[in-house]
Amino acid sequence: MFETIASIILTVSMTLFWGIASIAAAGLPYSKSNQSLKNRINFSIWTGGAALLLSAMWYATIIGQLVMSGCLFAEGTIKTLIPLTLVPQLYLAVTILPRLKSLRESGGEPPTQAALRTVAHPSVPLSFYAAALASVISAFSTVFAQPILPSPFEIAQRFMLVALILLVPAIFARRRYLKVIRGEQLQCGFVVRLLNLAVAGILTAVVAIAILVSNVLVGVNASKLPEASDMMNHERIDEGGGSATQISGYSDHHNHQQHYVNNQTGTVEVAALTGNISDPADVKFELVAQRKKITLASGAVIDAWTFNGEIAPELRVKHGDMVEVKLINKDIDSGATIHWHGYNVPNAMDGVPGMTQNVVKPGQSFTYKFRADQEGTYWFHSHQQAAEQVVKGLFGTLIVEPKQDAETFDEQFTVINHRWMTDQGYKHAIGKHDVLQWKQVKPGKRVKLRIINTHNQSQKYLLQGTEFRIASIDGIRIQDPQPLSDQTAYRLGSGGRYDVVFTMPDHPVFFKLGDYKNVSNPGITFYTETPPEKPIFKAESALFDPSDYGKPVANDVTAATLKFDREFQMILGNEMGFYNGKFHFLWTINGEVYPRVPTLVVKEGDKVKTTFVNKSLTEHPMHLHGHHMTVLKKNGVKVKTPWLTDTLSVLPGESYEVAFIANNPGMWMDHCHNLDHAATGMILHLMYDNVRSSYEVGTRSGNLPD
Numbered sequence: 077m078f079e080t081i082a083s084i085i086l087t088v089s090m091t092l093f094w095g096i097a098s099i100a101a102a103g104l105p106y107s108k109s110n111q112s113l114k115n116r117i118n119f120s121i122w123t124g125g126a127a128l129l130l131s132a133m134w135y136a137t138i139i140g141q142l143v144m145s146g147c148l149f150a151e152g153t154i155k156t157l158i159p160l161t162l163v164p165q166l167y168l169a170v171t172i173l174p175r176l177k178s179l180r181e182s183g184g185e186p187p188t189q190a191a192l193r194t195v196a197h198p199s200v201p202l203s204f205y206a207a208a209l210a211s212v213i214s215a216f217s218t219v220f221a222q223p224i225l226p227s228p229f230e231i232a233q234r235f236m237l238v239a240l241i242l243l244v245p246a247i248f249a250r251r252r253y254l255k256v257i258r259g260e261q262l263q264c265g266f267v268v269r270l271l272n273l274a275v276a277g278i279l280t281a282v283v284a285i286a287i288l289v290s291n292v293l294v295g296v297n298a299s300k301l302p303e304a305s306d307m308m309n310h311e312r313i314d315e316g317g318g319s320a321t322q323i324s325g326y327s328d329h330h331n332h333q334q335h336y337v338n339n340q341t342g343t344v345e346v347a348a349l350t351g352n353i354s355d356p357a358d359v360k361f362e363l364v365a366q367r368k369k370i371t372l373a374s375g376a377v378i379d380a381w382t383f384n385g386e387i388a389p390e391l392r393v394k395h396g397d398m399v400e401v402k403l404i405n406k407d408i409d410s411g412a413t414i415h416w417h418g419y420n421v422p423n424a425m426d427g428v429p430g431m432t433q434n435v436v437k438p439g440q441s442f443t444y445k446f447r448a449d450q451e452g453t454y455w456f457h458s459h460q461q462a463a464e465q466v467v468k469g470l471f472g473t474l475i476v477e478p479k480q481d482a483e484t485f486d487e488q489f490t491v492i493n494h495r496w497m498t499d500q501g502y503k504h505a506i507g508k509h510d511v512l513q514w515k516q517v518k519p520g521k522r523v524k525l526r527i528i529n530t531h532n533q534s535q536k537y538l539l540q541g542t543e544f545r546i547a548s549i550d551g552i553r554i555q556d557p558q559p560l561s562d563q564t565a566y567r568l569g570s571g572g573r574y575d576v577v578f579t580m581p582d583h584p585v586f587f588k589l590g591d592y593k594n595v596s597n598p599g600i601t602f603y604t605e606t607p608p609e610k611p612i613f614k615a616e617s618a619l620f621d622p623s624d625y626g627k628p629v630a631n632d633v634t635a636a637t638l639k640f641d642r643e644f645q646m647i648l649g650n651e652m653g654f655y656n657g658k659f660h661f662l663w664t665i666n667g668e669v670y671p672r673v674p675t676l677v678v679k680e681g682d683k684v685k686t687t688f689v690n691k692s693l694t695e696h697p698m699h700l701h702g703h704h705m706t707v708l709k710k711n712g713v714k715v716k717t718p719w720l721t722d723t724l725s726v727l728p729g730e731s732y733e734v735a736f737i738a739n740n741p742g743m744w745m746d747h748c749h750n751l752d753h754a755a756t757g758m759i760l761h762l763m764y765d766n767v768r769s770s771y772e773v774g775t776r777s778g779n780l781p782d
Contacts, residue, residue, distance in 0.1 A: 084219060086131075091211040093126045095208045097204050098208045101195075110187050127165075127207065138154060149689060156226045156231050161207070168203050179194060196253045196256040201245070220651060244283055299657055304776040316641075316678070316684065317642060318641045349423035349741060352447075359399055363384060363414065363472070371508075372510045376496075381469050383470060387508050388472050399445065405437060406438065411460050412460055413428070413442070415462075419450060421446040423741065423743065430773025432742070435460050453490075455571075457530070462781070466530065487523045489515070489526070491600070492506065493528065512600070515601070522577065523602070529570055532750050534569045534725055540562040540614060552719070555627035556627045564616065568725075569697030584611070622717070622721075623710050623716060623719070624716045625719075628719075641683050643686075647665070647689045651664060670757040673757075678738040678763070679765050680738055688734070690729065693728060694728060698725075703722070703740060710731070746761065747759040751782060
């Protein structure tokens, strides 16, 4: 992140100095005296020199990023922006500035005709203009249009843009030069020069607007999502450098109408991937998706979309149970589904409309059935237009208890953090409690907090007044978790879960959202006899790091000598552009948004490695459906304790290497769980090569996942 901020500051500063130098260079032919010419030349050289120095610092920053963070962080900038800025700057440094410097030595009054011809030559102002414009594009690209894995055409585009915008200034510069060649006196009055500048500026703006409008028209049309598709990018597949798959050699795979009748040997439809559900259900639930007004503890009212008319209903089962959940849609007009977040159910039970099922429309129902083979803390939510539906409340918790547990707890609390839009504005709440809660616990009692972050952004948490342990991450137990100081904060990305355990001391324990300064944030005060007047929090001294905690996970992908069958990379970026015909700040994967992001294709049994690189300006909690990922490296260095996760938060400037075994056949979403990002295309799909689609996505079917 530091390199990004430094790049922004340096490119903006470069632009400023090149802009000032350009104005000075454009005024050189209007000098009335030799002294005036010398002064203007000196100013141009000094401002140009300062701009060159800032440029050199920027190049050093990029090289430092390349050395420290690796090629994937710097490749786009090195291929695209550095050549764009370096070409005009080298020309200035080697040709123009020495030429101007030599004119400072000449004498005589007024300036000689040869000197005026030299400074009036179009190459002088245009080289300054080009340097300034290249800096503007570099600054804009760093923030709004990061170059990621650029093609030759994308590299050439920026040069073409500079050339087109400089077309009008080039015409004016040539006219001025011809006047000087003919010995004509340039009109150097302030009003005349201002008028000429205004005309040139207006015409240049017209060219720029024409370029912008043409890009808008192309962008709007190119970004529109198809009315119907099967969610797979058939034109672009990524096999991760592994052996060829059936998909790459099977041209009929893209014809949705033939998916239901194709009997190609060895392929199976998503709808058939239900797992073994022949056994009767051990536990049954019914969830009714419905709208309902909910009143929070403070009195604030939510127009909520709920399951069973309540906030986050809990489904609690035992490990090994056959679970049956019937979803009934009462009045959610756009339809609903249930996705079991982090729970590796068979593909047909994953709850993604258009991929694993059809959306459940009002008056319809769908029954999910699966074996509870994973113990731990999980949650579920609708995946139909999830950026809207989850925010409004279509979620709940899934708690899978072990049949026998060596470690018992006297008190368990499910702490589900969400941000609601209420009639009083946005409010964070733990369940329905947007104010402080008070809970009495006797000293010596063992307490477990099951913390779930359903908010779109990451959230920091504090537990103070006692030491504690983080017993599990994303439902997976940590082996030999060590006690943590009560001044250790911990952060959960959107969709993530921690189980936090502690023994109640003989004095209060305070839990809250946010850092210690946010005293108004909701929390829980645990007390023994008499509740304290108010919780007291200390400044946190450390932030929990799962890469150095407990014992390392040892599984099929942690062996040091392992050779992976497929290796993928996801460079997370951002740009301004269009999505489905509307202008958005886009969040990209490898420079693209869904449906242009290639589909990742694997074979069952493959050992798969994925590298996440976050070049963007914000955090991305990356969530792979149907699998848990083992984290192997952080920022290019092996982690001390590999751990399992289903939702990995990748901060700006960070990179991670994760791996998994392809052991759950199907079509699976892999996306950022900041659902606003997913809704504008930060999605791709993991496809097993022997699987074909059973459904379609788009407005025709009403299946609209994000």
